[in-house]
Amino acid sequence: MKSSDFHNRRGFLKKSALTALTSMVGSEMVFAKKLPPHYLPLPLENALEGKHPDLMTLSDKPWVVETPAHLLDDDVTPFEKMFIRNNGLVPEEKIDPKTWTLIIKGESVEAPKTYTLADLKAKFKPYTYQLVLECGGNGRSGYVPQTAGNQWGDGGVSCAEWTGVRLKDILADVGLKNDAVYIGYYGKDLHPSRDPGKSAISRGVPLQKALEDETLIAWAMNGQEIPLQHGFPLRLVVGGWPASVSGKWLHTISVRNKEHDGAKMDGHSYRMPRSPVQPGEKLPETPENFKVIESMPVKSLITFPKSGIVTDLNKTLLLRGQAWAGDLAVKEVHVSIDFGATWQKCMLNLPKNRLSWQRWTAAINLPQKGYYEVWARATDEKGTTQPMVIPTWNPGGYLNNSCHRIAVKVV
Ligand SMILES: Nc1nc2c(c(=O)[nH]1)N[C@H]1C(S)=C(S)[C@@H](COP(=O)(O)O)O[C@H]1N2
Numbered sequence: 409m410k411s412s413d414f415h416n417r418r419g420f421l422k423k424s425a426l427t428a429l430t431s432m433v434g435s436e437m438v439f440a441k442k443l444p445p446h447y448l449p450l451p452l453e454n455a456l457e458g459k460h461p462d463l464m465t466l467s468d469k470p471w472v473v474e475t476p477a478h479l480l481d482d483d484v485t486p487f488e489k490m491f492i493r494n495n496g497l498v499p500e501e502k503i504d505p506k507t508w509t510l511i512i513k514g515e516s517v518e519a520p521k522t523y524t525l526a527d528l529k530a531k532f533k534p535y536t537y538q539l540v541l542e543c544g545g546n547g548r549s550g551y552v553p554q555t556a557g558n559q560w561g562d563g564g565v566s567c568a569e570w571t572g573v574r575l576k577d578i579l580a581d582v583g584l585k586n587d588a589v590y591i592g593y594y595g596k597d598l599h600p601s602r603d604p605g606k607s608a609i610s611r612g613v614p615l616q617k618a619l620e621d622e623t624l625i626a627w628a629m630n631g632q633e634i635p636l637q638h639g640f641p642l643r644l645v646v647g648g649w650p651a652s653v654s655g656k657w658l659h660t661i662s663v664r665n666k667e668h669d670g671a672k673m674d675g676h677s678y679r680m681p682r683s684p685v686q687p688g689e690k691l692p693e694t695p696e697n698f699k700v701i702e703s704m705p706v707k708s709l710i711t712f713p714k715s716g717i718v719t720d721l722n723k724t725l726l727l728r729g730q731a732w733a734g735d736l737a738v739k740e741v742h743v744s745i746d747f748g749a750t751w752q753k754c755m756l757n758l759p760k761n762r763l764s765w766q767r768w769t770a771a772i773n774l775p776q777k778g779y780y781e782v783w784a785r786a787t788d789e790k791g792t793t794q795p796m797v798i799p800t801w802n803p804g805g806y807l808n809n810s811c812h813r814i815a816v817k818v819v
């Protein structure tokens with residue numbers, strides 16, 4: 409369905425579209441004439457179709473939708489519980505996977521090369537990995553003073569199973585020049601301004617990360633076609649780094665001889681100050697002051713029970729959660745019921761594969777009736793532990809990996 413089927417050149421609903429929309433919505437659209445330019449009735453925007461009703465919409469133009477922590481309890485995140493983060497507007501043209509192509513170009517390829525989806529499937533060996541995609545801004549709402557950007561709670565993270573071919577196999581087939589150091593992606597989504605000359609986001613990773621076994625050009629998620637909101641029909645998937653490097657609706661990869669300079673690679677976008685700043689401090693947004701975020705830090709969630717649970721005295725409470733640590737594995741997870749004064753070690757599963765999250769479980773006994781908080785704290789394989797308090801404030805509000813807490817009442 410195309411916006412131009414319904415909107416005139418100035419973006420307002422066409423008179424001819426009104427009857428069609430009315431019948432699609434199922435009743436008269438009382439204030440249809442007042443619908444702002446480029447808006448469609450929500451049921452036709454489709455973003456939340458099939459999504460769990462308890463996901464939280466942070467924004468609808470573009471769509472930004474968060475998953476509450478207790479819905480991240482599956483080992484493999486299903487589509488209906490997967491967060492959405494769009495920087496622009498989902499492609500409006502009808503997507504035909506048969507004619508979709510991936511172009512590999514840029515100053516550091518021997519010669520540009522184009523693949524159809526069928527070429528990718530026929531030419532290269534497919535792999536399937538479970539990969540953590542966490543928005544760089546996940547947890548942003550914890551920072552004081554508040555920073556600009558979507559005010560994520562804890563749920564801008566997923567770990568689905570992605571199937572595709574290794575980017576490194578494709579790049580080897582294309583042939584790279586010696587000066588190749590970075591790759592950047594381009595997707596078919598529209599800039600929010602609808603200016604076709606602008607891209608909503610075009611990020612990338614150093615060549616070294618691009619060449620890892622788990623870096624995929626994926627056409628399937630959880631064994632099915634990638635859902636439209638998550639990048640149908642083709643997506644770059646790079647686990648462990650800010651999910652903004654996992655380009656949806658992928659049509660081009662550019663191999664660069666310098667740090668990629670696409671949209672949202674500059675300023676303080678997905679960048680951290682090179683040295684800590686005072687909360688609220690304004691820092692000139694130069695590359696000298698800000699460096700691109702690479703691996704995400706160690707983090708965990710309590711996915712069961714849901715915060716606010718009421719339980720009985722003398723009943724052992726079983727806890728479950730997920731833990732991940734960017735490029736690293738998680739070594740240990742601990743929980744505390746006394747605001748971090750003492751910690752109890754949890755059971756921790758091995759990851760299904762590198763860059764997957766890891767299930768942790770614990771059984772706790774709460775000594776008397778009253779209010780408790782359960783805190784969870786993961787430690788990565790290098791010994792780095794999550795902070796209990798909000799970590800260093802930064803202008804973009806990124807990388808808040810403070811301990812997740814839930815409230816528990818014993819009666
Ligand atoms: N083409 C394109 N790719 C994109 C984005 C986007 O807006 N356009 N958003 C990025 C960001 S910031 C995040 S956090 C993830 C979100 O992935 P999801 O919506 O599938 O959960 O996609 C990334 N890939």
Ligand SMILES: [Mo]
Binds near residue numbers: 493542543544545652
């Ligand atoms: Mo993101």
